[in-house]
Amino acid sequence: MVRVSGALSGLLVADFSRVLAGPYCTMLLADLGAEVVKVERPGAGDDTRAWGPPYADGEATYFLGVNRNKRSIALDLRADTEVARALAARADVLVENFKPGTMDRLGLGYDALRKLNPGLVYCSITGFGSGEGAHLPGYDLIAQAAGGLMSITGEPGGPGMKAGVAVADVITGLHAGFGILAALRHRDVTGEGQHVEVSLLSSVLSALTNHASSYAAAGVVPRAMGNRHPSIVPYEVFQAADRPIVIAAGNDGLFRALCLALDRPDLADDDRYATNAGRVAAREPLVADLNAALATRSADDWFERLTAAGVPCGPINDLAAAFALAERLGLEPAVRLDGVGQVANPLRLSATPPTYRHRPPSLGQDAEWVRDLLDD
Structure with a gap:
């Protein structure tokens, strides 16, 4: 494996996720030096490759925004299961966001893979958990609605309003990354991996902070107040x-x-x-x-x-104007990576800063690289 500079240099991440929560998480890990192999569907790839406009030189900016620093291999997980298992056997971290039970049916669930790789940190991202909510679809809009976020967003008395970005997915991706790092620390001490699970619903409830606390601690159900704060004036x-x-x-x-x-x-x-x-x-x-x-x-x-x-x-x-303000303040909010504009990683680390090594990959472009890695 090619070693790169970064706090997570030397870690191999098998990324079986798609759309936003998982890919955002794995891109942040990649920015910090992890080698991320993105596993995609042959012919179509990640759903977000088709989510446009807008496009940049024919590529969906949605996909470009969360997939830099990754290698891509196209695998049919029903036909190419052994390649996928070999990748998982070599990996330090695996991230997936399939409907609960899917990876088990493919022979790629945690219980099966831990036998091949006891040190594997296996992260499952779901919409509503792997229990009674396993059958519910894990879409950001649904999580914002069912998780109460829409009830406190918008004008008083108006209809529920979603946030302007898929915050349930983004927050869940951040929680997933946090859990993965905690599990890796545990592995450093014990040599044992573990199963990390995080759901959109639980992440939304956690992120509602003071609003969720008002209900959990005092039984108060907050309502939408537009741009006002329920507890601070002005x-x-x-x-x-x-x-x-x-x-x-x-x-x-x-x-x-x-x-x-x-x-x-x-x-x-x-x-x-x-x-x-x-x-x-x-x-x-x-x-x-x-x-x-x-x-x-x-x-x-x-x-x-x-x-x-x-x-x-x-x-x-x-x-x-927001990007211009960040530029004026010296925050360097954007970078160009092989001609592709990217939002910079917000972390500033004095010894191991984020790095920008690969532009977002074309579908399957690194198949030979990945297979060579597995043959080593």
């Missing part, structure tokens, strides 16, 4: 003279700084607004007063003035 979108601006004054000191910057010290001295709990209770009159003050200047003027006062605020950017 923490929402306000209207300046020309366009909206977001302000997040999350404590009493920041609220006072906001009021002084708005030339409204009377609001800071108003007993109704002395504490965050009071501001939440008196949200409507306070927001009306703040909007009246903000209407006197442009969003850019307020951004400069409030930032100078230490008040967290910002514009509502589109993606072009």
Whole structure:
């Protein structure tokens, strides 16, 4: 195997996943140095190869966004089972997101493969678990709906609204990567692999954090509040003279700084607004007063003035402006890899930073490389 620089250099990942949660997870592992072999369906490959527009030089940008640094081999898992088993026998990590039971029927389930490879870390990503929910389809939209995320997203009283990106898949991919790294640490100590399982539903519930806690700890069922926060005021979108601006004054000191910057010290001295709990209770009159003050200047003027006062605020950017902001801040948000634009890995590691080695592969392009690896 070719050794590459990175925190996970030397690890071989057999990636039997497709679409988003699994491929996102394995791309992050690959960015950190793991050698990832992506196993795809002959003739079609990963579903996202066909998910366009948009396209970049004829390739779906959806696929390009989560499959860099990987090798591709096309295998019919019914006919090429022995090749797949040989790959799993060599691998340190296997990731799959088939419907529960599918890999078992193919002879590629955890119980079968652990006999070939006791140190294998085997990660299964499902929609609703491998028990009573095994038959339910694992789609991000369904998970956002069934997991409660849509019920707290959108305007009050409106229909459920999904997030603008497949956050259930992305969060699940992150949880999967976290679980894999924990299992690898356990293997470092014991030499034993294990089965890592993560579901879209459980990941959504975990990611709902304060909202989920309000129900788990207090029995409170939160509802959609638009851009408002249920527990912090002011923490929402306000209207300046020309366009909206977001302000997040999350404590009493920041609220006072906001009021002084708005030339409204009377609001800071108003007993109704002395504490965050009071501001939440008196949200409507306070927001009306703040909007009246903000209407006197442009969003850019307020951004400069409030930032100078230490008040967290910002514009509502589109993606072009968001990338431009990250560039101005020196965050290097994008890279080009063999001519393909890519969103940079957000991690910054001082000794073993992410690397960008291979552009997203064409279907089956590395079959010879993989078979040579298995023949070693």
